[in-house]
Amino acid sequence: MMPVGRWCGVAAAGVAALMAGALIATPSQAAGDGAEIYLVQALPGRSLDVTIDGKTVAEGVAAAKVAGPFDVPAGSHRVSVADGDQVVVEKSVEVGGNDSSDVVVHLPAPGESEPVMTVYQNDLAAVPADKAKLTVAHTAAVPPADITVNGKVLFRDIANGEALDLIVPVATYTIAIVPTGQEKPVYLGPLTLTVTGGALNRVYAVGDPEQKTMNVVWHEIDVPTSGSQAPKRIDTGTGGQAAALNSGREPLLWVDLTR
Amino acid sequence: MGRSDALIGLALAALVGGLVSCAAGTDPAAPVIGGSPAVVAGERSSPEPARPGTQARSQVERFAPEELVLPGRARAPVVPVVTVDGELKVPTAPDRLGWWDGSAYVGDPFGATVIAGHVDSATDGLGFFAQLPAIEVGDQITVLGDGPRQRYQVTSVRSIAKNALAADGDALSQTGDHRPVLITCTGDYHPERGGYEQNLVVTAEQRSRQGSGD
Structure with missing residues (x-):
């Protein structure tokens, strides 16, 4: 008999006594404290099986695909992606109650070799129904980059693992990814992206231009609605005193420097 | 055990x-x-933690307006206001301004940030925006949040018919470049026809990155 194994058994049983109450008494994540995980497969040329805490939750996830969401209890989880028998990345992911997270497996920045697992929290704050929260993340094998939207740099100097948020009106946008501060080479694009209103739109730049595998991956999560509709009238004067002050003035002129 | x-x-x-x-x-x-x-399989310690995704340094912090400063340093508080039955519910007190809560925040790349206020009130006299007709193209205005601030330069001052406001391409639109749009009433006052018939629409544009403090 191995003392270490026995110690494991004894200690685990003690923990089990504590945990049994929590696990059995909350029959499902619908009880309110569970979390969800999306798995973004951003490793080009791979078809990967996804395992959470030893349980396979998705098989054969191709590159540039999003699997899930998977419901998990709050806490720490072992997330693993494997190519057949070979584990490609395995890391521990901590999630809080009611969290929504994107777990992304992706290429590292140039100069590093190991695939990376990066976890992004999904901010599910409300947006107006005719707007989109657009979060663009850099998970590609390129140096820090700018992302242009309709020709203008709207996301500046993002490095591998980083992300930037913008709230934009619903529209179709032309985007391109270039080295930060420069206009070429174009790592990816131009390509068009139509955002979904009333939702978090998660977009990932993925791949390696030297392998010709650059791509974007995206998915959307509905969020609550904030803000009221556009007014048809703005009535902002009930006394007439200002008119009395201004009577006799010249009519207002329209002078516009911008057009 | x-x-x-x-x-x-x-x-x-x-x-x-x-x-x-x-x-x-x-x-x-x-x-x-x-x-x-x-x-x-063997090793039973937890694997290393996954890397946390972080925000790039260039992230612009967006904020809803809380105060407006006009040329001459006149200031007024701004509160979020909603549209009900097509009418923007601007604060009754004419020394307070309303920011339409469906419009752009300061820091958003597109859309009008609409701030409206009474030019006058039957009960409280002249409002903060009674001075708005005196504003000129090139004047500086500042929109403040709780801490951050953004300066703008006025690019147009227009008077349009109230019933043309909704169709105006610039005043309320949430597309196009980000711009603050200040709106009040102007022109002649005809109580028998419901009061003012014109909206004064002042548009400004951002010339530099936002600052904080000072």
Whole structure:
């Protein structure tokens, strides 16, 4: 008999006594404290099986695909992606109650070799129904980059693992990814992206231009609605005193420097 | 402490991802209930944590307006206001301004940030925006949040018919470049026809990055 194994058994049983109450008494994540995980497969040329805490939750996830969401209890989880028998990345992911997270497996920045697992929290704050929260993340094998939207740099100097948020009106946008501060080479694009209103739109730049595998991956999560509709009238004067002050003035002129 | 307790304990410990670390190695004599290949594979310490995704430094912090400063340093508080039945519910007190809560925040790349206020009120006299007709193209205005601020330069001052406001391409639109749009009433006052018939629309544009403090 191995003392270490026995110690494991004894200690685990003690923990089990504590945990049994929590696990059995909350029959499902619908009880309110569970979390969800999306798995973004951003490793080009791979078809990967996804395992959470030893349980396979998705098989054969191709590159540039999003699997899930998977419901998990709050806490720490072992997330693993494997190519057949070979584990490609395995890391521990901590999630809080009611969290929504994107777990992304992706290429590292140039100069590093190991695939990376990066976890992004999904901010599910409300947006107006005719707007989109657009979060663009850099998970590609390129140096820090700018992302242009309709020709203008709207996301500046993002490095591998980083992300930037913008709230934009619903529209179709032309985007391109270039080295930060420069206009070429174009790592990816131009390509068009139509955002979904009333939702978090998660977009990932993925791949390696030297392998010709650059791509974007995206998915959307509905969020609550904030803000009221556009007014048809703005009535902002009930006394007439200002008119009395201004009577006799010249009519207002329209002078516009911008057009 | 029975053997069955130990078995349940090991299975639960595997499920919750290594609450108990048995880093010294496995016990080949300890059976595993429902064990996945990962459990018998060997190392039992938790894997390293995944990397947290972070925000790039260039992230612009967006904010809803809380105060407006006009040329001459006149200031007024701004509160969020809603549209009800097509009418923007601007604060009754004419010394307070309303920011339409469906319009752009300061820091958004597109859309009008609409701030409206009474030019006057039957009960409270002249409002903060009674001075708005005196504003000129090129004047500076500042929109403040709780801490951050953004300066703008006025690019147009227009008077349009109230019933043309909604169709105006610039005043309320949430597309086009980000711009603050200040709106009040102007022109002649005709109580028998409901009062003012014109909206004064002042548009400004951002010339530099926002600052904070000072």
